[in-house]
Amino acid sequence: MTASPMLPFDDRGFAYGDGVFETVLLRDGEPILWDYHRARLRRGCEVLGIPMPSDAALEATWHTADPGERLPQQEVLKIVLTRGSGGRGYAPPLTPFPRLLSHRMPFTPNFSRWSEGIHVCICDLRLAQQPRLAGIKHLNRLENVLARREWQREDIAEGLLADQQNNVVEATSMNVFWQQDGAFWTPPLTQCGVAGTLREALLSHKLIAVAPLPLSELCRIERLWVGNSVQGIWPVVALVTHDGQVQKRWTRPTSDVLQAAGHRLLGFAA
Amino acid sequence: MTASPMLPFDDRGFAYGDGVFETVLLRDGEPILWDYHRARLRRGCEVLGIPMPSDAALEATWHTADPGERLPQQEVLKIVLTRGSGGRGYAPPLTPFPRLLSHRMPFTPNFSRWSEGIHVCICDLRLAQQPRLAGIKHLNRLENVLARREWQREDIAEGLLADQQNNVVEATSMNVFWQQDGAFWTPPLTQCGVAGTLREALLSHKLIAVAPLPLSELCRIERLWVGNSVQGIWPVVALVTHDGQVQKRWTRPTSDVLQAAGHRLLGFAA
Structure with missing residues (x-):
């Protein structure tokens, strides 16, 4: 664990x-799916007009351990890149000096969620549609915070988020995957949502494809998962209300092809 | 000017x-329109579920000068209230310890904009509609930053922002007011936008009323202004393209009733 940095007001x-x-x-001090993280960071920099940091500066965020230090097997590295200080109000400085900050914490996946699956609810909040910001992992995350505040029950692991047309977009901190007609799918993220790196990797390996998922179709899909590049893939075994009442159950697959593929990409032992 | 505070990652x-x-x-160390600022802060706290700071804590943000210190006549006080640290990812802590930070800077209004008026453009960005967050002054302001990045010309003082139905909502850092049929109006802010305190004060004094303003009507209105509680009210004398070409001119009123009323509320000399 690195010391938490400070930043100016x-x-x-x-x-x-x-x-x-x-x-x-x-894992063992090396980033997983780094090419995908770097690509999303670059897209975010292009959208916001922030200069992309050098590879050396980015690599320094995880090359911070003493050579002799025994690393925890798995850690989570959070990297934040801001436009830095300056400008006049909302007007950014013409020549920004971006600020790159990072923090590392030990991490253990939640194995029982991998094996037993999870319950999800459908959040009341509907995501606003802003194509200019869709897909990138920017720092304006109040919608995710408000959505995650909708429930406190420990037995609800995630909440599904839909847009204002009632199409499922993502979960509060994960992407959504489902099975229908023998294939695996994920919703489009052209209007809102964060394009997770595990989702991108599954797409580029042609293990999943993009299709819309209206809320009204949710109970008819064969299987449902949520996942991201840190936690891996959680099968959803029940859709529940905010107070835990089951609305739909899915049986836990004996052979979970999507989870196995995702965990292979993340280097998690099968 | 107070020293700029630091905050943790x-x-x-x-x-x-x-x-x-x-x-x-x-002004002379005392906040102007404070009741309106406090009311908006309280609404923001209710929407986000953050405990409202005590009046004493808020008053301490401007009672920071030495008693013998000669204050600049006008300053700008920025107050930021966050949910503090903690929680698990997006999930907030059940008992948050909010962080209240502030910073004070000398300020002089832009007198020539008061008297000569300004040019505005129409931003290409369309504001996303999120009724859960509309009106409050939250920290998710990337849309304002992206909109303000659309032009660099010094002769364009503000940019008008419309929603996805092409209704004018606000300017990048100000509210919008217009005159039609002898009355003064401001757009509704139920789907997006920030409810400025000067706008609230003008509304509660019944000096303005709420009405929609489609972009298609903009060139037909009698007069247009932008304003906020710090800069006061700027009459708009021209609508221009991002590269400065004039699309519509308004004549500067010889007697500006709205500006006079707004500046009286702000304590600016007429």
Whole structure:
């Protein structure tokens, strides 16, 4: 675990959420799916007009351990890149000096969620549609916070988020995957949502494809999962109300092809 | 000018924009329109579920000068209230310890904009509609930053922002007011936008009323202004393209009733 850095009040990441972040799984000190994280960071920098840090600066965020230090097997590395300080109000400085901050914490996956599956609810909040910001992992995450505040029950592991047309987009901190007609699918993220790196990796390996998922179809799909590049893939075994009443059950697959593929990409033992 | 405070990396205001802020005009060390600022802060706290600070804690943000210190006549006080640190990812802590930070800077209004008026453009960005967050001054302000990045010309003072139905909502850091049929109007802010305290004060004094303003009607209105509680009210004398070409001119009123009323509320000399 690294010491938590401090930042100044006038940092634009703090003032306006003017920046992007990545949450990266480290195994034995090396980042997993790094090419995907770097690609999303680059897209975020392009969208916001923030200069992309050098590879050396990014690599320094995980090359911080003493050579002799015994690393925890798995850690989570959080990298935050902001436009830095300055500018006049919302107007950014013409030549920004971005601020790159990072923090590393030990991490253990939640194995019981892998094997037993989870319960999810459908959040009341509907995601706003902003194509200019869709897909990137920017620092404006109040919708996710408000959605995650909708329930406190420990037996609800995630909440599904739909847009204002009632199409499922994602979960509060994970992407959504489902099985229908023998294939695996994930919703489009052109209007809202965060394009997770595990989702991108599954897409580029052609293990999943993009299709819309109306809320009204949710109870008719064969199987449902949520997942991200840190926690792996959780099969959803029940859709429940905010107070835990079961609305739909899915049986836990004996052979979970999607989870196995995702965990292979993340280097988790099968 | 107070020293700029520091905050920790794990502050949720930095991580997610999980907080609200106020930008308050101080005159001789006392806040102007404070009741309106406090009311908006309280609404923001209710929406986000953050405990409202005590009046004593809020008053301490401007009672920071030495008794013998000669204050600049006008200052701007920025107050930021975040949910503090903690929680598990987006899930907030059940008992948050909010963080209240503030910073004071000398301020002089832009007198030439008061008297000569300004040019505005129409931003290409369309505001996303999120009724859960509309009106409050939360820390998720990337849309304002992206909109303000659309032009660099010094002769364009503000940019008008419309929603996805092409209704004018606000300017990047100000509210919008217009005159039609002898009355003064401001757009509704139920789907997006920030409910400025000057706008609230003008509404509660019945000097303005709420009405929609489609972009298609903009060139037909009699007069247009933008304003906020720090800068006062700027009459708009021209609508221009991003590269400065004039699309519509309004004549500067010889007697500006709305500006006079607004500046009286702000204590600016007529």
